[in-house]
Amino acid sequence: MNQQPDSTRLNGFSDNANAQYAPYQAQPTGQPYWQQPTYGAQYAAAMQPQKKSRGWIVALVAVVLLFAFLFATLASCNSVMMGASSSMLGTGTQSAVDSLSEDAVGVITIDGTIAYDGTTAxxxxxKAQLDRAENNPHIKVVVLRVxxxxxxxxxGEEMACYVxxxxxxxxxxxxxxNASAAYEISSQADYIFTAKTTAIGAIGTAMQVTDLSGxxxxxxxxxxxxxxxxSKDSSYGTRPLTEEERExxxxxxxxxxxxxxxxxxxxxxxxxxxxxxLATGLTYTGIEAVQNGLADEIGTREDAIAKAAELAGMRTYAVVSLEPDSDDLSDLVGLLSSSKMSNEDVIERLKELNGNGPQH
Structure with missing residues (x-):
């Protein structure tokens, strides 16, 4: 009764059966066959003919359908959000600007530090957005939201020249x-609106040299x-400036x-x-700026748009946003792959799809 089954009896069965049977040959327990219930059950199962599984095909189809669904959902959300943004804020997308068929006010936002970073700041x-407005016959006037x-x-000097x-x-x-270099740019506009509490002006220049020698x-x-x-190392911060260098x-x-x-x-x-x-290096409130001539009027963004339309002689007009091109879907995919985002973060990002040298 303790004899092991003849291996020839496994002929015609799958390799999986041999694999399941082999451990019991390599690990005899020394107990009689009838006292090994688990051995008998597993051996019986191994003797059953194995059916080829097609589960991987179902899984592959499911993955393909899932990706197709996600792509369609993201594309749909992007379209909806951009459309909602345009209707709520009065701004247009890239295609809306290029397909204008009526007179319009173009809005350019200068937000953040004035630098060489490729943004509208x-x-x-x-210049890229001003050229775009210049070459579009339907855009009659521009509002700079600063x-x-x-x-x-x-x-700041270059941007002021472009304006x-x-x-x-x-x-x-x-x-x-709206301060320092940003105000230098703004000073070249035809009209300046400010809020009462805007910090505006700050006409002045600063250069910083740090001395770490101590x-x-x-x-x-x-x-x-x-x-x-x-004096080549005067700005390195490893020694104090000499009087000649400071001068x-x-x-x-x-x-x-x-x-x-x-x-x-x-x-x-x-x-x-x-x-x-007025060039104290300090900012003024919007109220003071209107009084001292640095600004023209207290008003909102909408007031500025209305004034722009008036200067251009328009009674009816569209309002479009002039901004650098961007691939919103690629931006979202990049965020998802590079950071841990919750479902709420993804939803908020979908809603949002639609700044060396002398300083002023």
């Missing part, structure tokens, strides 16, 4: 802040700069700030004496 980004505390002086050279009227709508000494760190000229940098700041003031004086039709008196 940069020279390249702003919410920025300034940034790189040279970027000054634009052939169509430009109206500025100031949000919570801290390095305390840490026992010595840094030697090998330079081609004595040099001060002269540079004064020259840059003089250009800033000249730009404001020209754009706002103020004298250099008036602008110099």
């Amino acid at each position: 940069s020279p390249e980004g702003l 919410n920025s505390g300034g940034g790189t002086a040279t970027a 000054e050279g634009f052939s169509k009227p430009i109206v500025v709508s100031s949000a919570s802040m 801290l390095l000494d305390k840490l026992g760190i010595t840094i030697e700069n090998i330079t081609s000229a004595d 040099y940098y001060q002269s540079m700041v004064d020259v840059i700030n003089e250009t800033f003031m000249e730009t404001v004086a020209s754009g706002r039709s103020l004298s250099m004496e008036q602008v110099r008196a």
Whole structure:
């Protein structure tokens, strides 16, 4: 009774049966066959002919259908959200701008630090949208929605030149802040709106040089700069400035700030004496800015749009948003793959689909 079954009896059965039977041959328990109930049950099951499973085909079809459903859902949500955004905010998508058939006000948002980052808060980004408005016969006027505390002086200078050279009227709508380089840009517009509590102005220039030499000494760190000229390492922060270097940098700041003031004086039709008196480096409230000539009127974004339409002689018009092209679906997929997002985060993102050198 303790004899193991003849392996020839397994002929014609699947390899799986041999695999299930083999462990019992390799691990005898020393007990009589009839005292091994689990052995007998498993061996009997192994002796049954095995049916080929087609479950993987069903699983593959299910995965394909799932991806198709998700793609269709995302595309649908994107379309709905962009449409809702356009209708609620009065703005248009890329295709809406290009397919305009009526006169329109184009809105460009300058938000964040003025820099060279390709957004509409940069020279390249702003010029691209101004050129787009310039070349579209239906866009008669532009509103700049500004919410920025300034940034790189040279970027602000370039952007101010682009606004000054634009052939169509430009109206500025100031949000919570319109300061320094952002105000230099705004000063070239035809009309400036501000809220009563907007921080606006801050005409001034700053350059920062950090001296870490005292801290390095305390840490026992010595840094030697090998330079081609004595002042080449003046901005490295490893030693204090000399008096000559401090005077040099001060002269540079004064020259840059003089250009800033000249730009404001020209754009706002103020004298250099008036602008110099206002160039304290500090911001003014919107109320003060209207009083001292840095702004024209207290008003909202909608007031700015209405004024723009008036300057362009339009009674009926559309309002379209001018902004850089973006692939919303790709942005969403990138976020999903690079971060841990909850269902609520995904929903919010779907709803949202539709900023070195001298500083001003």
